[in-house]
Every structure is written in C-alpha cells, then in structure tokens.
Amino acid sequence: MNSKSCKTCQAPLQADDRAIYMKLVSRTAQQFLCIDCLGVKLSCGREPLEKLIRYFRESGHCVLFR
C-alpha cells in the first residue's frame, strides 16, 4: 500500500488522479483513489471527473494541475 496506487483497486495512479482526489476529497490525503474508484465513491462515474481534470488543467488557476 502506497500513495502511488489506488487504495481500493491498486491501479497505478497518474498525477492527475492524485490531484483531483486532493481537490475533491482532501488536500492532505496520504492515500488516493484512481478516478474510476473516485467516480464510484462520489456516485458520478469517471466521466465528470475527467472533465473536471481537463477544466482545472486548462484554466491554469489550480496549483494542483500544473
């Protein structure tokens, strides 16, 4: 168990997966979910999360997405 893999399914995490988790769940998280598992947790599926990631990245305002 480490911060480089999803705490639920053990999938390897991308920087974006950790960033969106920090943004939506906890800035101080030590363990993270991949966006599939985060989508399940938030009952929204991964698609809105991918859109959010794109939005934050393109807006350039969020320090987590650079």
Ligand SMILES: [Zn+2]
């Ligand atoms: Zn997962």
